Amino acid sequence: MLNIRLFRNEIKRVPGIAYGIIIVMVIFAFTARNFMNPVNLENILRNAAILLVISIGGTMAILAGKIDLSIGGIATLSGMIGGIYLKSIPEPNAFNVLISILISIAVGSAVGAFNGFMIGYRGYDNWLITFSTMSIAFGLAQTITGGNIVSGFNRTVRFIGSGQIFGIRVLLILTFIVVGVMIFVMHRTRFGLHVYAVGDSETCAKVSGVNVKKTLFMVYLLSGLFAGLCGFLLLSKTNSVGPTTGDGYEFNAIAAIIVGGTTFDGGKGGLGSTVFGALFITIVKNGLQLIGLSVFWQQACVGFFILGIILVNALNEKRAVKNAKRRIYHD
């Protein structure tokens, strides 16, 4: 008896998006040729990986009740600078690659720190600040290369993006570690709990002794850091970085985050949900492409799928609130 109830409660707590993923996978398994091919499933994971890494910062910002529109721009700029460094070396080796990663991360963190300073310590509007830094980052990326694409790297550089260790893609291992560490940070450390607290209510957090300014600063700093890392990953995976490489990633990330179940109210959801969200978005895109739909329909269908999930999430939320009220009044 107890077990059944426990089981039922557990089922209720599985994020809705997990069912969404299962449903679309079943649909595509029957309709899309090669969808269930192991190679395709691996492709999906690899495509989701980069979206997931860039969504880490976005998730933290949204959990803190803010937004970070600059991640796509930061990824482009930092990938570009890392790429220019690599291009300046005739035959980059592993050490150069490491330096390039550090450069990308440093550039990303610097822009992130600027966002964090302006929003956390100076209290400027987060939409405006991150929108401007997005524009600045894309603009700088274009300026430093005169609008050209930096591309054509050797296999050492591309190892992280497309190489394998023991038959497993390096990109997947790296993503797994990064996301694992960040999930731990968000749920088991003081900083993570502070982010949730700030997102729930800045005033309450402040009154309870949370350093709101510092928390917000750290959120944007980390967001920039992961966007910077993502810039290198894009370079390594696609063998090129151009002025428009990260274009659109900010909105794909937001879609992945919201679809996953993190809400714009702040304080609700988490990185775990974003993992599902990123998988969902990637699966839908991949499946629709395999079905052979025209590219215009694909675009529209991606929208419909996202809308569907968001509506279901909203309904669930409503029902949960209703149930909670009922319990208060009846028990």
Place this chain on the structure above:
Amino acid sequence: MRKMSIAFMIIFLFLTPLFAGGSGESADDGRINVALIVKQQTNDFWVEMIANAEAKAEELDIDLDVLVPLTPDSNEEQLQLIEQALLDSPDCFIIAPADSNGIVPGIELINEAGIPIIVCDSAITDPSVETLTFIGSDNYACGYELAKAAVRLTGIENGKVAIIEGRPGQASSLERSAGAEAAYKELGWTVVDKVPANWSREDAYNASQNILQAYPGINVIQYNSVSMALGAYDAVEQSGQDVKIVAVDKTKESLQLMKDTNCEILIASVDNPPDVMGANAVEIAVRCVQGEEIAPSYLATGAIIAPSEENWDEMLQKYGIV
């Protein structure tokens, strides 16, 4: 929650092979199967190219898989499309790379699978990968000839010109600009500015407005694609300045406009025939699969399209413009 989700995922992973059987039949039915990966489908040039490639595929009775990135000109998505297409192991690939160097990891995968690759529109120059042939227009020559035509048709000496480019960094756009710049320099004209407008009509409109503001007295604006020129047409017309337009490519819309306005503003374009490219690529793909010898490249320099040229009436007739 976590336990549950993990359990679900594991169960699901075990179930997946069951579904795998249902995921469609493989395309191995003896027909020739060609994968065509283009840059985008939001621009008349590619729409026409795809339509003609499909028509040719039907004529030759082969399977043609047309793959288009959701984000126009996205190298990343083109790489994903290659990975997807490889699952079907087609007999031949036709690829129009958005980034000639960036596409290399994808080309390596196709090389590993031992499938021939026909490159079109923008050439791949990396010596570490193998491609069968290149089909395209000589972009440098296109820009060069068009610039010469612009100088000839305006009859101005030491004029000033601005170039509206496509997406920053793309080889086809860069080569067209380089050709144009060389020609203008030879003929004593000054290129006052080069502005990228991402092959987009709207961006071209804005860029043209800015140029007209910034450089009064400019004589010609050269566009690296005709769709950008069409987008910017109103901006130039409404500026009230005596500025002429020339553009690479032609579409039915542009020909109609030239005819209707008597080439008052859009004075010339240079042909960069997408129909020929699409159909040729498919035909060569089939010949290659059948084991015929293929030349290393099929380059075409488009003809200048203007009322002063011989092909003018023929061109109008072909597009049904009277």
